Structure formats: C-alpha cells, structure tokens
Amino acid sequence: MSAMAAVQDLSRAIRPPACVLGMVELKREAFDTVASAPSFEVDVKDVSAVLNHVRKYLLKLPNFRAVQEGSDSNRKRFHLDPAKVSMLDDMDAAARAALSEARVTALGERRVSLSYDNWTAEDVLRAVIGQPDASGYSIVGHVLHLNLREHLQPYKKLIGQVGGNFVHKGLLYSCHSAHLRGG
Numbered sequence: 001m002s003a004m005a006a007v008q009d010l011s012r013a014i015r016p017p018a019c020v021l022g023m024v025e026l027k028r029e030a031f032d033t034v035a036s037a038p039s040f041e042v043d044v045k046d047v048s049a050v051l052n053h054v055r056k057y058l059l060k061l062p063n064f065r066a067v068q069e070g071s072d073s074n075r076k077r078f079h080l081d082p083a084k085v086s087m088l089d090d091m092d093a094a095a096r097a098a099l100s101e102a103r104v105t106a107l108g109e110r111r112v113s114l115s116y117d118n119w120t121a122e123d124v125l126r127a128v129i130g131q132p133d134a135s136g137y138s139i140v141g142h143v144l145h146l147n148l149r150e151h152l153q154p155y156k157k158l159i160g161q162v163g164g165n166f167v168h169k170g171l172l173y174s175c176h177s178a179h180l181r182g183g
C-alpha cells in the first residue's frame with residue numbers, strides 16, 4: 001500500500017465495526033453497521049450544478065450511492081464524507097456558492113446502513129487483522145499477494161474467503177520463512 005493510501009485510510013471517519021477485529025472465519029453480517037454522514041437535499045433541477053462542485057466531498061464507498069432519492073420524488077439527497085466535511089464552512093467557496101444557489105443553508109446528519117459489500121478487501125483485512133499486522137499484503141489489480149507470516153496463520157481461511165470475494169482471478173500465498181543463523 002502506498003504512503004498516500006495509508007494516509008487516506010487513517011483519515012477515514014467511516015470504518016468497519018470494531019467487533020470484527022480478530023475474526024478467523026468470515027461472518028459477513030458482523031460488518032453490518034450504521035454510520036452518520038453529513039448530508040443535504042436539493043431540488044432535482046439543481047443536482048448537476050451542485051454535483052459539479054461537491055463531487056470531491058461525497059462519501060465514496062463501494063456499492064454505496066452518495067446521491068440518493070430525497071424526501072420526495074422532486075428532491076435528491078447528497079451524502080458527504082465526514083472525514084472531509086462536517087459543516088458548510090469546510091467546503092471551498094465555489095461549493096458553498098453552488099449550495100447557496102440551491103437554497104442549502106446547513107448540513108444535516110443522516111444515518112446510513114452499511115454492510116460487508118460496502119467495504120474494500122483492504123478495509124476488511126485491516127479491520128480483522130488489525131492495523132499493525134495488515135501490512136504484509138498487497139492488492140494489485142486482480143491479484144492479492146500476502147506474506148502469510150506465522151502469526152497470521154489463524155486468519156488463512158478468512159483471508160482466502162475475503163480474497164475470493166474481492167479478487168476474482170488470483171490469490172497468492174507466500175508461506176516461506178527464512179531462518180537466519182548468527183555467526
């Protein structure tokens with residue numbers, strides 16, 4: 001994982017539930033959670049103008065639509081990333097102007113239901129194995145490469161299940177251990 005990806009991961013406000021830490025057999029339902037996200041509604045006619053300015057603030061999760069149906073068929077609700085925005089002043093001037101034009105004066109909080117399908121393989125492995133121990137793997141395209149160290153052996157089945165769910169073409173285990181002799 002690149003340094004930039006590590007920084008982004010640490011700044012995420014919405015993460016899988018803590019109860020999955022240490023799980024050795026995949027239980028998808030354990031990843032179900034409800035999170036709060038800043039949100040607002042606009043008229044359908046204002047969606048494209050607003051979207052152009054707030055796209056970088058949207059909540060981006062797999063299988064989650066950041067723009068959903070609003071309180072009625074003439075409205076759309078935007079869900080924002082709480083790591084980036086908690087109030088209008090956190091947005092740039094152009095975004096605030098577009099929201100003002102669409103008559104948005106404040107952000108509300110909206111509870112969103114999330115499941116296993118809303119997390120990446122990396123999110124799942126980090127949540128289960130833990131931050132310090134999850135550094136021995138990489139996902140490149142459709143291949144998951146994992147240095148399966150001895151202390152990760154109990155997670156072997158779970159890693160295979162997660163890899164099979166997210167990585168459709170290849171899963172590569174590396175189980176070799178090097179023993180160095182002093183001399």
